[in-house]
Structure formats: C-alpha cells, structure tokens
Amino acid sequence: MSAMASLAQQFMLELRTPRSWLVLLVPLFLLLVCYSLSTFSAKRGRPRQQASDNHLPPSPPALPVLGHLHLVGSLPHVSLRNLARKHGYGDLMLLRLGAMPLLVVSSPRAAEAVLRTHDLVFASRPRSLVAEIVLYGPSDIGFTPYGEYWRQARKLVTTHMLIVKRVQSLRLAREEIGEAAAAGAAVDMSDLLGSYINDLACRAVMGKSFRSQGRNKLLRELIEDTSQLLGGFNVEEFFPFLARFGVLSKAVRAKSERVRRRWDELLDSLIEDHERKYVAVAASDSSEDDDDFIHVVLSVRQEYGLTSEQMKAILLDIFFAGIGTASSVLDFTMAELMRRPHLMEKLQAEVNSSVPEGLQLVSEADLTDMTYLSAVIKESLRLHPVVPLLPHFSVASCSIDGHTVPAGLRVLVNSWAIGRDARYWEDAEEFIPERFIGDGGAAHVNFKGSDFQFLPFGSGRRMCAGVNFGIASVELMLANLVHRFDWEVPEGKKRGDIDMSEVFGLVVNRKHKLLLVPKLRV
Numbered sequence: 001m002s003a004m005a006s007l008a009q010q011f012m013l014e015l016r017t018p019r020s021w022l023v024l025l026v027p028l029f030l031l032l033v034c035y036s037l038s039t040f041s042a043k044r045g046r047p048r049q050q051a052s053d054n055h056l057p058p059s060p061p062a063l064p065v066l067g068h069l070h071l072v073g074s075l076p077h078v079s080l081r082n083l084a085r086k087h088g089y090g091d092l093m094l095l096r097l098g099a100m101p102l103l104v105v106s107s108p109r110a111a112e113a114v115l116r117t118h119d120l121v122f123a124s125r126p127r128s129l130v131a132e133i134v135l136y137g138p139s140d141i142g143f144t145p146y147g148e149y150w151r152q153a154r155k156l157v158t159t160h161m162l163i164v165k166r167v168q169s170l171r172l173a174r175e176e177i178g179e180a181a182a183a184g185a186a187v188d189m190s191d192l193l194g195s196y197i198n199d200l201a202c203r204a205v206m207g208k209s210f211r212s213q214g215r216n217k218l219l220r221e222l223i224e225d226t227s228q229l230l231g232g233f234n235v236e237e238f239f240p241f242l243a244r245f246g247v248l249s250k251a252v253r254a255k256s257e258r259v260r261r262r263w264d265e266l267l268d269s270l271i272e273d274h275e276r277k278y279v280a281v282a283a284s285d286s287s288e289d290d291d292d293f294i295h296v297v298l299s300v301r302q303e304y305g306l307t308s309e310q311m312k313a314i315l316l317d318i319f320f321a322g323i324g325t326a327s328s329v330l331d332f333t334m335a336e337l338m339r340r341p342h343l344m345e346k347l348q349a350e351v352n353s354s355v356p357e358g359l360q361l362v363s364e365a366d367l368t369d370m371t372y373l374s375a376v377i378k379e380s381l382r383l384h385p386v387v388p389l390l391p392h393f394s395v396a397s398c399s400i401d402g403h404t405v406p407a408g409l410r411v412l413v414n415s416w417a418i419g420r421d422a423r424y425w426e427d428a429e430e431f432i433p434e435r436f437i438g439d440g441g442a443a444h445v446n447f448k449g450s451d452f453q454f455l456p457f458g459s460g461r462r463m464c465a466g467v468n469f470g471i472a473s474v475e476l477m478l479a480n481l482v483h484r485f486d487w488e489v490p491e492g493k494k495r496g497d498i499d500m501s502e503v504f505g506l507v508v509n510r511k512h513k514l515l516l517v518p519k520l521r522v
C-alpha cells in the first residue's frame, strides 16, 4: 500500500482533469472496493434535500461510483456544454462527479434565475480544500463564503483599489515592441502581454513594478499554479471519503502548501517593505505618493480588523484575479485579429484616426470614441470568456423552472456555453465584432451583468470586482499594440496556423505561445 501511495502521490501532481483521474482511480477503487461498498450509498452523493425528489433537474445516465466523472474531459467547459446538448438539457443539468453533486447551468435563462432571481441563494462559493490552503482560510474575496467578511473585503477593494498610472507600463511595453521592430525580431506576445498586465497590477498594488527586482517570473508562475489548483476539478472534492486514506489528500495538500509558502514569502516581503517605507516617510515628514493598495490596506487594517493572513489573502486575490485574466483576454484577442487581417485593418484605421497626429502612446482619453475597439474586445470575451465556469453554491433550496434545486449544491454557470448558444447568437461560433455595434444584433448587449447571454465578468453579488480596471487595461494595451505597428507571423508560418487550443484552469489560457513580428508603420 505504501508503494502504491507514493506512486499515487507523484501521479496526482501531474493530473489536472477529471478524466485523467480515472487512470489513478481504477486501481485505487479496487483497493477500496470493500470500503466503498459498505459506505458509499446514493444518499451520500445527494444534496441535503431528500434523495427521491423527482423534481430535481434532469441527469444523463451515470456509472456506479464514478457518476458522470468519466464524461468530463480536459476542457470541462466544453465537455459540460456537449453533455448538456447531447441530452437536450439546455438549461439545467444535475451531474454527479464521484460523490459530488453538481448543477450545471448552460442557458442565459437559467443563468438569470441563478444570478439574478435567486442571487442571494447562490451568492456563496463551494468549499475547496485547495482554496482553504492557498487562500488563507479562504480569507480572500473570490472564494470566501457569502457573509460579512466577504462584504467588507470586497468593499475595501472596490473603494480603494485601482488608482493606476498606466503610462509607465505602456511605455515599457512599447519600448520592447519598438526594439523588436527595429531588429526585425519576433515578440513572444504571451510574454509581453503578461509582463504588461503584471506591471500594471504591481504598480496598482505596491506602487512599483516587479521588473527591476526580477520577481516577474515568480509572480507569473505562482499565478499559473494557483489557477490550475483552483480550477475546481480536484479529486478530493469528488471523493471526500478517499481523504480518510490520506493518499490523495497528501498530494493535493502538498502542492497547495508549496504554492501557499511561495505566496507567503512574496507577500510578507512586500508588506514588510511597505511598513518600513511608511515608517521612514512618516519620520521624515515628506509627502511621498501613497495611493498604492498595500498602503491603503495597511492604513485601514485596524478599522477593518484585518489579520495579517486576511491582508495577504486580499492582496493575493488582486494579483491572481487581475493578472491572469486580463493578459489571457489580450492574448486571445490578438490571436483572433491575426487570423482575420481585414478586422485588424479596420481596428487600426479606427485607432489611428482617433489619436492625435504625432502621439507615441494612446491614452485613456483617446479611447472614448473607439467603438470598434470595444466591439473587438467584447467579441473576444464572448468566444473566449477566460473564466468559463462561474462557481456558486446554494445555501437554501429554491425552485427553477419547476425543478427543485436543493440547498448545499455546487453550481457551475457555464459562461463559455452561454456565449456560444446559437439560440441567442447569430453565427455563434464566428468572430464577428460588428454584432456589437450599429445595427448589429447585439449592439445593446453589455458585460455589466444584466445581459445573461454574455457573462464574461459574471453577474450579481459575486460579479467581478475589477471589471473597470480589467477592461481599461485591455482596451488601452490593444489600442497601443495596433497604433503605429503592423503585425505579421514569423517567416514560414501562416496566419491560419495560429492555434486557438486552450489549457484549462480557473482562468483559461491559449495553449501555444503567440509569436508575432512587429513592423513600424511610417
């Protein structure tokens, strides 16, 4: 058993998707069969409501013990959409992943019921072992259960965060592009966009960039590891009874603790730096710039009664929620534009005509009239919502479309499926920004949370706390990328070769690096 355990632990670290767990779970089940036969009953797998409620949402046929786990592949948002489609459960579908019941919401109508009509019932988040370890409790905003602490933490971020001077970060990115253009070299766009957003978030949170300290790479790695761990498909959650054997829990726990330790070191040193700096500033009576977020958190710490773990969790949320998302949106958007040069030209024409002659950098003030730019980003968010599955949790039972939704149920709103629902979107799989402008069919549709066919930032109480920051950062960078530069694929490659395959995590990314050659337009 111990050799099996260590093999399993090593293997666990490599596994990230439900179906891949099966390779490990099959032999494990053989070992545990006696235990599972005696303790695993239909009742265990059901939410708190009674098991025989025939008004529960419909479920496809399931296997014993595994439930529907074998039907969820490496891109869960795609598998869940296909499953709902195949069985005609376009709105609500109840699955059982191992012992874990899960409600999947796949239509705008059902999403409205969950996120607006019954907002309070679904405003909490499901418990997650990983979030408890990595996010200090969790004491962040995104994973904390609905309640007073969440309300206070969210208020702190929405009131004080995000006074950002973006110019410096843009200038650095522009210099990098300019150097590549002069040398005729290719730029790794995923890297460039990641660094830009990284830089922005660091300036907002700590008032300076990480570049000079060489911590950029560390932050990017931490964000990637955290996203994969928090993606929500951990075997612990499907088979809580296996945790009693320690085999599975040790592996997930060990990886989560490693990630948490690395965050801890980074965040501790940032907070200490700031504490030192402000003691020095106070002593010298100088009026140094003090509008960065760590300073704000430190100064309201007493008022909000924050422990140091809670402070770190909130800071971690800003880095994690702000950096991974916005850079992935930019990456998907540039890739889509490169595959369609006529759309790129149209965007360039708009940006160039809106920016006063001779300006090197496009500023936020120049963005006001760029309707096509905004349509391009909306269309990118529709086809590629970078948080494709919105995790919620029912704290009371309610009724949706005549179905009983019990209390204590995990819920995933499939924002990816909803944005491609052909009942609501014409040519749903095509990239057509024009649908969002003029007399396009979606000209009135926005991402502010009241159009349930378009939920890239979610909706309701748990809607993204950084929409404005995120959108402004993405719009500004995209405008600067296309202003005065043309972009080409490296020699020997074709635009059509740009691969839109994804890697799943809480935040979805494009799988392959985007390498592009900038040319300065004269």
Ligand code: HEM
Pocket (backbone or CB within 6 Å): 141, 142, 143, 154, 157, 161, 317, 318, 321, 322, 323, 325, 326, 329, 386, 387, 390, 391, 455, 456, 457, 458, 459, 461, 462, 463, 464, 465, 466, 467, 469, 470, 471, 474
């Ligand atoms: C374009 C970039 C971004 C996208 C696409 C995005 C998307 C999302 C989505 C889909 C959610 C979940 C909503 C739900 O569960 O219904 C979310 C939550 C959140 N986002 Fe963003 N986000 C972005 C940028 C940011 C930024 C820059 C911040 C920084 C403040 C941020 C902070 C948060 C927080 C704190 C939450 C948790 C809210 C809660 O649970 O109360 N996001 N985001």
